[in-house]
Amino acid sequence: MDDVVLELRGMCRSFGALKATDDVSLTLRHGEVHALIGPNGAGKSTLMGLISGRTTPDAGSVWLAGQDITGLSVAQRARLGLARSFQVSSLIPEYSALRNVMLALQAGEGHSYRFLRPVVFDRTLQRVGRDILDRVGLAARASVDAAFLSHGERRLLEIAVALAMKPQCFLLDEPMAGLGVEGTARLITFLQGLKQQAPILLVEHDMDAVFRLADRISVLVYGRIIASGTVAEIRANPLVRAAYLGEESTQ
Ligand SMILES: Nc1ncnc2c1ncn2[C@@H]1O[C@H](COP(=O)(O)OP(=O)(O)O)[C@@H](O)[C@H]1O
Ligand SMILES: [Mg+2]
Structure with a gap:
């Protein structure tokens, strides 16, 4: 089917x-x-x-x-x-919510140039990343480090990271x-x-x-x-x- x-x-x-x-x-x-x-x-x-x-x-x-x-x-x-979610290990605690999503976006695109060009300076990735955070209801928490999000917010961020991988x-x-x-x-x-x-x-x-x-x-x-x-x-x-x-x- x-x-x-x-x-x-x-x-x-x-x-x-x-x-x-x-x-x-x-x-x-x-x-x-x-x-x-x-x-x-x-x-x-x-x-x-x-x-x-x-x-x-x-x-x-x-x-x-x-x-x-x-x-x-x-x-x-x-x-x-194939997206697995709710593994805390999928988040980088000392990175902001937005940066976690941006890294996932970049990984999903198979880019390896993050070593040449820091992900935080990429405007397109920022826009798409914010858009995804908005979809899970975390837009207002974009700049907060993953470590400082609540338990429920981290779950949503894990979904955002999974969404960035185009599951x-x-x-x-x-x-x-x-x-x-x-x-x-x-x-x-x-x-x-x-x-x-x-x-x-x-x-x-x-x-x-x-x-x-x-x-x-x-x-x-x-x-x-x-x-x-x-x-x-x-x-x-x-x-x-x-x-x-x-x-x-x-x-
Ligand atoms: N790595 C492993 N080595 C030995 N036994 C395991 C291992 N993983 C799971 N089991 C056993 O397999 C059975 C199913 O476990 P699990 O899949 O974790 O069940 P559930 O998630 O439904 O609680 C259990 O009896 C568990 O003890
Ligand atoms: Mg189980």
């Missing part, structure tokens, strides 16, 4: 005797948030690692916009537009973690708009956020997808309620 942006086919990964990812196939389509839920240890982060290239699969393949990217490095995948899709592993009620609500609203620019594969513990954001949900248990469907279908699925939602409500 041509509206498929990201596709996993028969992904497997074991750690010793443990099958952390057990024959997982799924798709991420244009314009959607596809949420991946499941209990702790179900293999959600392992799967994100297999997609981003941090973890090597034992079997299976990853396709981005119709291209087999299974053999590519993390950096090569990022350059093709084909976003992989978000627990973006709501550590955000308060208000921060979570703001991020949900923001992600609802962001998915129009690039679809989002979302791992999230906050089930209210998942139910508000997701167009589709896949449930992972012991490395396998046990159910996949709309929010209504997943909420009503007895298998899911027993394996996951029931467990959650007793915590």
